[in-house]
Structure formats: structure tokens, C-alpha cells
Amino acid sequence: xxxxxxxxxxxxxxxxxxxxxxxxxxxxxxxxxxxxxxxxxxxxxxxxxxxxxxxxxxxxxxxxxxxxxxxxxxxxxxxxxxxxxxxxxxxxxxxxxxxxxxxxxxxxxxxxxxxxxxxxxxxxxxxxxxxxxxxxxxxxxxxxxxxxxxxxxxxxxxxxxxxxx
Numbered sequence: 257x258x259x260x261x262x263x264x265x266x267x268x269x270x271x272x273x274x275x276x277x278x279x280x281x282x283x284x285x286x287x288x289x290x291x292x293x294x295x296x297x298x299x300x301x302x303x304x305x306x307x308x309x310x311x312x313x314x315x316x317x318x319x320x321x322x323x324x325x326x327x328x329x330x331x332x333x334x335x336x337x338x339x340x341x342x343x344x345x346x347x348x349x350x351x352x353x354x355x356x357x358x359x360x361x362x363x364x365x366x367x368x369x370x371x372x373x374x375x376x377x378x379x380x381x382x383x384x385x386x387x388x389x390x391x392x393x394x395x396x397x398x399x400x401x402x403x404x405x406x407x408x409x410x411x412x413x414x415x416x417x418x419x420x421x
Contacts, residue, residue, distance in 0.1 A: 260316055262283075262292035262324050268291075279295075280296075280339040280385070281316055281320065281363055284396070293320075294316035299312065299314070338360065339407065340384075341360040342380060376408035393409070394408075396409075
């Protein structure tokens with residue numbers, strides 16, 4: 257939790273599990289150059305956390321953008337896929353903060369400010385999720401309540417007839 261990774265290695269698989277109220281933020285270069293994934297626990301850092309920028313929505317997106325830029329994928333070509341942000345515990349008659357919704361709102365705001373569209377999402381509800389990215393083709397799969405589904409597949413590139421990421 258609170259970690260992030262970015263890769264340009266086509267053989268890599270990026271995974272994060274245990275996304276309850278936490279949010280998985282995948283940033284993908286549909287052109288096939290790189291992918292990044294963060295496991296966000298909280299919406300906003302109150303103070304900089306240089307050791308774990310993936311812990312907060314605001315610093316995780318910034319850290320992923322910097323890592324992907326170093327790998328040759330500028331922000332202008334990226335899209336986001338989000339999973340998690342559930343409300344895991346609801347107590348009858350009690351109203352408390354919905355960390356999952358707060359994580360999602362903060363992430364949406366940071367992505368909007370960066371000009372990064374959200375291509376797909378599986379958020380909210382009350383079930384935990386896991387997210388997995390196949391770096392070779394950019395396919396994002398989400399596992400929820402024991403069911404594994406393909407959440408996002410990049411469109412075929414125009415580099416060659418029928419070529420895909």
C-alpha cells in the first residue's frame with residue numbers, strides 16, 4: 257500500500273491487491289511505451305512524503321507522471337484507469353468520512369488538472385478489488401468478489417495494419 261511503479265519493460269506485469277477504500281491508479285501510454293500503477297491510501301498529503309509518494313492521490317499522480325516522462329511517455333499521451341475507492345465499512349446510523357470517495361474525487365481532480373482522461377474505471381461500491389496491468393499490451397484487468405474482468409484494452413495503434421500495442 258502506498259507504493260507505485262512505472263515500467264517500459266514489455267514483459268512486466270504491474271499488480272496491486274487489497275484495494276478497499278484505497279484506489280489503484282493506472283497511467284497508460286496507449287502507444288505502448290510505458291505503464292505505471294500506484295496504490296493510493298489517502299486523498300492528499302498534508303506534508304511531503306518523499307519516501308512514499310504513492311500513498312496520496314496528489315503526490316502519486318505527480319510521481320507517476322515524472323516516472324513515465326523519464327521512460328519517454330509524456331503526460332499528453334496518457335490515459336488513466338482507476339479501480340477501488342469502495343466504502344468498505346458502513347455503520348448503521350453513523351456517518352463518517354468516505355475515504356474511498358475522497359480518494360476518487362482527489363484523483364479525478366489531479367488527473368483533470370494534468371489533462372489526463374480517465375479511460376475506464378471500476379470504483380465505489382463495497383467490495384475490495386485488485387488490479388493487474390500487462391505491460392506488453394496495456395490490458396488492465398480487475399478482480400472483484402472472485403471475478404476477473406478486463407476493464408481496459410487500448411485501441412489498436414495506427415503504426416501498422418492490425419498492429420496493436
